[in-house]
Amino acid sequence: MNLMTLTAVIAPLHLRSCLISLQGELKFEYYRNDSTATEIAKINSCTKSILSSLICIAMDQGLLPESSSKAAEFFPQLGRDTDKRKQEITIEHLLTLSAGFRWTEFGGQNSFPKMTRSPNWVKYVLEQPLAHDPGTHMEYNSGISQMLSAILVQASGISTAQFAEQFLFGPLGIEKYHWETDPQGIHTGGFGLQLRPNDLLKFGELFLHGGVWEKKQVISHKWVARSTAPVILAEPPRRGGYGWHWWTDSFPLTATDGGLPTAMDYYYARGYAGQYVYVLPEIEAVVVLTQDNKRGKNNPPVDVFREHIAPLLIQY
Structure with a gap:
């Protein structure tokens, strides 16, 4: 990896941080x-992957049933809904954002802001009508992540952050963090966590x-292996x-000899x-x-990983 080239590329992009490890060794x-390395900062929806790992740990401990179990076991109101399809929503449907709720995160229905202005976020999500049969369509939905955080609280008997401290942050040596909560005190499942860049690297290394x-x-x-394998196609334009x-x-790599x-x-x-947080098992x-500069639609951020880092990694 030509580190001098990468440094020259990254400098004008105003990143907060860029860390690269190879074979367990920090290479870049x-x-x-100077303060960025030690300061916690918002990781926004990377929180979802942290939450997913906590759900997996709870399954390991027998606190949560298999992913095919029905969400109605934790939210009985789903079973009482006039739309009987809600009874078929499983934990896996929640994890893959394919529960089928009619939802537009931002724009259109503006579901996410409406949820955060409601007095009970989980209740707001549960009351949304279905637009698709469960398991047939991915719709980006931070409300579903809030449901998963609430499920973890029910299953473990402690807060999501306490569970993380005991079974994820503690083992990884993550000591500094901040995590927002909803009006019921449930830690936000889809966003709201703040961590240091090096702690994100630890999280990626854990999965690697x-x-x-x-x-x-x-x-x-x-x-x-199960949580990081593709289950459903991402919704366009993703x-x-x-x-x-x-x-x-x-x-894409270069063509083989054949x-x-x-x-x-x-x-x-x-x-x-x-x-x-990118994880590339093959290499x-x-x-x-991490970044904190927001850009408008007419000035989208550069895809730093695919344009600048991945081409160097595959040559290393």
Whole structure:
């Protein structure tokens, strides 16, 4: 990897941070200023992938049933709804954002802002009508993530943040964080978590190594593999697929000797305004990117990973 080239490319992009590890060794570390490395900052929807890992840990512990279990076991009102399809919504449908609720995160119905202005976020989500049969269509929906956080609280008997401290943050040595809550005190499942860049790198490394951290199995390999595998196509204009609150995609490689094109698969956590944790199992790499500069529709942010970092990684 030509680190001098990468530094020159990243400098004008005003990233907060860029960290790259290969085979467990930190190969590249960039911070906009000296304080960025130690300051916590919003990771926005990367929170969803953190929550997914907590759901997996709860399944490992037997606190939660298999992903095929019905969400109505935790929210009886789904079973009483006049739309009987709501009874068929499973935990996996929630994890893959394919429960079928009629929802527009921003714009149109503006569902997300309406939820955050409501007195009870989970109740607001549950009351939304279905636009699709469960499991047939992905619709980006942070309200569903709030349902999952509420499920974790029911199953564990403690808050989502307390569960994270005991079974994820603690093992990884993550000590500094902040996590927002809804009006009922349930920690936000789809956003609202603040972490340091290096702690995001630890999270990516945990998944790269099959749920093992410092020789301890934090998450079973079974759920690491299951949660990061594509289950459903991402909704346009987003590309790739979607797993259990993880995005999946591939990067094209040069043609093989036989002339057939090949690609390198990867999965990633993604948050608004440029927060990313990329995991590339084939080359044992983790990439963390954080930003805080917002750009309008007429000036979209550069896809730093695909345009600048991935081409260097595959040559390393």
